[in-house]
Amino acid sequence: MQDDVYILVQDSWEAGKVLRELVAKKGEKLKEAPDLIIDKKKYKADLIPPGLIVARYFAKQQQQIDEFQTDLDVITQELEALIEEHTGEDGALVDAQTDAGKVTKNNVKKLIDGSKQLSMNDARIVNREDSVNMSESYRIYLDACCLNRPFDDQTQPRIALETQAILTILSQCQSGQWKLITSTALDAELAQTPDVERLKNVKAILRIAKIKIISSQLIEDRSIELVKLGFSGYDATHIASAERSRANIFLSTDDRLIKKNQKYIQLIQVPVNNPVQWLMSITQK
Numbered sequence: 001m002q003d004d005v006y007i008l009v010q011d012s013w014e015a016g017k018v019l020r021e022l023v024a025k026k027g028e029k030l031k032e033a034p035d036l037i038i039d040k041k042k043y044k045a046d047l048i049p050p051g052l053i054v055a056r057y058f059a060k061q062q063q064q065i066d067e068f069q070t071d072l073d074v075i076t077q078e079l080e081a082l083i084e085e086h087t088g089e090d091g092a093l094v095d096a097q098t099d100a101g102k103v104t105k106n107n108v109k110k111l112i113d114g115s116k117q118l119s120m121n122d123a124r125i126v127n128r129e130d131s132v133n134m135s136e137s138y139r140i141y142l143d144a145c146c147l148n149r150p151f152d153d154q155t156q157p158r159i160a161l162e163t164q165a166i167l168t169i170l171s172q173c174q175s176g177q178w179k180l181i182t183s184t185a186l187d188a189e190l191a192q193t194p195d196v197e198r199l200k201n202v203k204a205i206l207r208i209a210k211i212k213i214i215s216s217q218l219i220e221d222r223s224i225e226l227v228k229l230g231f232s233g234y235d236a237t238h239i240a241s242a243e244r245s246r247a248n249i250f251l252s253t254d255d256r257l258i259k260k261n262q263k264y265i266q267l268i269q270v271p272v273n274n275p276v277q278w279l280m281s282i283t284q285k
Helices: 002-017 050-057 059-085 105-115 120-135 144-151 157-175 184-190 196-206 217-228 233-244 255-263 275-283
Strands: 020-022 036-038 041-044 139-142 179-183 211-213 249-251
Touching (some): 050 059, 059 211, 059 217, 139 157, 139 233, 144 157, 144 196, 157 179, 157 275, 179 233, 184 196, 217 233, 233 249, 249 275
Parallel strands (some): 139 179, 139 249
Antiparallel strands (some): 020 041, 036 041
């Protein structure tokens, strides 16, 4: 505060628009954290932090940027998972790799151009098989109840049945046919598990996940909206994370959560169901 007053007395309010470039001496690190980075140059605003200006005058634009960043993070994770899945032995992208093992845009384009030399009959077969695989692909968010279900008392018929459904779903995710989604919200709830062995087993399941949704202001704001509808804090954050991930289904063994969702089904942007009911519905298609 004393420094701000000194700047105002010396340079008046004109100092508010001044950005000071930060330059480190050779062999040394910067002693101050930059407020802005423009074309790799780092700047410091001594009087008015840019964050205050953004919050006051550009809040809507910043929210849009945050939303785009979240979408970019999801797409980046999907791309990395896709490359990892198809660069193994006999993978579709093996020939698109450089000597260093990276998949590049130019190599993918060459691979696509080469594939156009297929006969029309072969092309029809490939396209038909691709459409079938796509129609059977699901992005799935399992809540903490589902993740814990395989470690509950299996002598109870309902628990045993739900466990079988969940294991079937996880098997599909592990094979790469479906994609399991995790989140920092799940990390936070599971961290409250007192049983260390159970926690270890649940975390092992989540290693199958190809997509992880990181907490953001958008998810927090959406969670607040859902809490106002009557969802618990954890449930609200899980649903918000599933919505943000564009999951095809949110699965839970919590009857109260599913019933609450039915009440507000028009306001929830992701289908919510019990794993047994959902698995039965898709296998009957």
